[in-house]
Amino acid sequence: MTADAAAGETAGKPAPAGPSRRSLIGWGGAGLALGAAAAGGTAAALRTGGDASPAALTGDAVPFHGAHQAGIATAVQDRLHFAAFDVTTTDRDALIKVLREWTAAAARMTAGHEVGEGATGGLDELPPDDTGEALGLKPSRLTLTFGVGPGLFEKDGKDRFGLRDRRPKALVDLPAFPGDNLDAARSGGDLCVQACADDPQVAVHAIRNLARIGMGKVAIRWSQLGFGKTSSTTPDAQTPRNMMGFKDGTRNVSGTDTAALDKHVWVGEKDGPAWMTGGSYVVARRIRMHIETWDRTSLKEQEDIFGRDKAEGAPVGKTRERDEPNLKALLPDSHVRLAHPDSNNGATILRRGYSFTDGTDGLGRLDAGLFFLAYQRDVRDAFIPLQSKLARNDALNEYIQHVGSAVFAVPPGVRDKDDWWGKALFA
Ligand code: HEM
Numbered sequence: 001m002t003a004d005a006a007a008g009e010t011a012g013k014p015a016p017a018g019p020s021r022r023s024l025i026g027w028g029g030a031g032l033a034l035g036a037a038a039a040g041g042t043a044a045a046l047r048t049g050g051d052a053s054p055a056a057l058t059g060d061a062v063p064f065h066g067a068h069q070a071g072i073a074t075a076v077q078d079r080l081h082f083a084a085f086d087v088t089t090t091d092r093d094a095l096i097k098v099l100r101e102w103t104a105a106a107a108r109m110t111a112g113h114e115v116g117e118g119a120t121g122g123l124d125e126l127p128p129d130d131t132g133e134a135l136g137l138k139p140s141r142l143t144l145t146f147g148v149g150p151g152l153f154e155k156d157g158k159d160r161f162g163l164r165d166r167r168p169k170a171l172v173d174l175p176a177f178p179g180d181n182l183d184a185a186r187s188g189g190d191l192c193v194q195a196c197a198d199d200p201q202v203a204v205h206a207i208r209n210l211a212r213i214g215m216g217k218v219a220i221r222w223s224q225l226g227f228g229k230t231s232s233t234t235p236d237a238q239t240p241r242n243m244m245g246f247k248d249g250t251r252n253v254s255g256t257d258t259a260a261l262d263k264h265v266w267v268g269e270k271d272g273p274a275w276m277t278g279g280s281y282v283v284a285r286r287i288r289m290h291i292e293t294w295d296r297t298s299l300k301e302q303e304d305i306f307g308r309d310k311a312e313g314a315p316v317g318k319t320r321e322r323d324e325p326n327l328k329a330l331l332p333d334s335h336v337r338l339a340h341p342d343s344n345n346g347a348t349i350l351r352r353g354y355s356f357t358d359g360t361d362g363l364g365r366l367d368a369g370l371f372f373l374a375y376q377r378d379v380r381d382a383f384i385p386l387q388s389k390l391a392r393n394d395a396l397n398e399y400i401q402h403v404g405s406a407v408f409a410v411p412p413g414v415r416d417k418d419d420w421w422g423k424a425l426f427a
Pocket of ligand 1 (some may be wrong): 242244246247248249250251252285287289306308325335336339340341349369370372383386387390400
């Protein structure tokens with residue numbers, strides 16, 4: 001950032017590109033002025049319609065505090081680093097300390113600040129508080145979304161942290177679905193953090209720093225990098241395409257449709273337990289695609305499988321992507337016909353997945369696919385019935401396999417600086 005830009009910010013006019021992380025190093029008065037600029041960036045994001053605003057494509061910060069956690073209804077960012085953690089400590093207070101420190105670090109990182117004293121601001125004799133690889137990068141709409149898995153409440157029959165009675169009824173262990181080929185090393189987890197940002201380095205930096213803070217008390221069980229968002233929560237934006245070349249996310253819950261979010265995504269007051277009101281449940285599935293087989297499949301068959309055409313994304317018999325599908329015109333085993341809410345008593349999920357390619361499978365094929373993420377109010381009447389039907393009938397099954405799985409309860413948003421991830425759960 002130039003001196004002129006900094007002077008402009010001091011006068012209360014944030015530079016259009018938003019604050020850079022390097023600019024936010026706390027050097028006395030300059031640091032304070034630039035900190036105010038960061039707050040200005042946040043306010044700008046709020047002014048443009050809340051955290052779901054597609055206008056935040058400028059590298060701005062997404063507000064961290066609020067009624068709901070950011071990263072769910074938020075306009076989907078370009079990159080993902082999702083991490084599941086095992087809690088390795090048996091000490092409840094030690095776990096609470098990690099969660100408090102995580103929350104403080106998350107609030108700073110999402111605003112574009114360094115963790116604690118920063119990468120270079122502490123004592124020379126100590127390792128720095130921040131690992132440093134995000135210095136100079138913009139906030140990049142980083143969101144950090146926190147969840148708790150079934151194992152936090154009970155593991156191997158043990159009530160590890162006195163939380164057994166607080167487990168939400170909706171946080172069920174997912175059943176085995178036909179065709180599942182789950183790898184335990186890529187499944188489950190006591191805690192999760194979903195980091196989404198427009199810059200992969202910002203997302204990776206965030207997960208790395210949280211893992212570092214938790215060292216000795218929590219350990220990363222598995223993590224997944226994602227690119228090329230495969231779903232849209234912003235209907236006005238161009239729908240992204242998945243690794244099969246099809247537009248993905250056309251019919252999704254929009255991040256600005258508060259009525260649909262309240263009905264299908266946010267846990268309501270009457271749903272219980274109270275600590276989950278305003279939260280959600282996320283299902284993560286690592287879905288491997290047999291893309292080599294897919295690439296040898298005719299265009300006609302590819303389109304039949306989804307029930308939409310490849311170029312426009314229009315449903316069979318219609319011309320435009322946003323035209324409502326006439327389900328009867330689609331083949332009975334087509335993905336869209338099977339997954340549509342009208343075929344599932346209205347069951348609706350908010351999809352927020354990403355593509356992945358993780359090298360090869362050792363057999364000359366790419367280990368590629370969709371890291372599927374779905375948020376919902378209750379998995380028992382959303383993901384579970386949907387996937388039960390898809391696993392049995394979907395024509396797409398010939399080309400995919402579910403190889404990782406996890407479910408987490410995602411508490412409501414962190415209200416203010418005295419609140420922290422899980423505070424109401426541990427109260
Ligand atoms: C690799 C696996 C998958 C691929 C490639 C895929 C791809 C697609 C595509 C291309 C569409 C049509 C465009 C759209 O409306 O977004 C779609 C729709 C949809 N998919 Fe998937 N999907 C996959 C897995 C799943 C799973 C596991 C579920 C849920 C259990 C699911 C649920 C849905 C739903 C609810 C819709 C919207 C249906 C509608 O309302 O018309 N998908 N998917």
